[in-house]
Amino acid sequence: MKRNLLNSLFIIALLAIGLGACNTKKEEAPKEPKVLTVYYSLWGNTTLLANMIHNTVGGDIFLIETATPYPTDNAHAAAQKQIDEGVLPELKGKVEDLASYDIIFIGTPNWFGSTSLPVKAFLKENDLTGKTVIPFATFGGSVDNALAGIVEACPNSTVLEGFSVSGDDAKNPEKNVEAQVKTWIETLYLTLKNNVQ
């Protein structure tokens, strides 16, 4: 299953970035795409969703961390202060060899109706030009512009349809969010395939 979905994603990436098989020499097998799931999570909900995606598509996974952690019980005040001051948090660590990835799932919690500040900082620091980007998010009440903020920050990437779910649903096994994730990824493939036929 993992391999099937990964191959599907590879085809998505080829179609989306317009390479197509005609650019590949006949005798050469197409290179398997490198997939990365990168995300920020303060309270663990987006981690749950990121792990579901990673379990479905394989590849590598990277947690964005801030140099100074937000207080988990009073993150709103700390984040609001940064917004008021117009600053983004300093990040700790870097994705190794980001340039080598073809497909990047980027996950964020909704913060104040938008993409969280650590993910904004990641997108400012890392140039995703030419990559296929797939956003995902968790939220408390509604997704608002959490996905749209990622799309806006990636003007030179091919951005595919994102997925969002409430943090409560991500934690609730009865909601079977993992099945929704698998359907979403299969739908991405089918939609693109139908678009080019």
Ligand SMILES: Cc1cc2nc3c(=O)[nH]c(=O)nc-3n(C[C@H](O)[C@H](O)[C@H](O)COP(=O)(O)O)c2cc1C
């Ligand atoms: C600073 C901050 C701002 C938030 N703002 C919103 C919001 O505007 N709308 C919303 O639905 N949820 C908001 N939330 C709730 C989170 O989006 C939600 O709980 C999410 O699932 C948390 O993800 P995490 O556990 O990965 O950190 C906010 C949470 C924090 C910490």
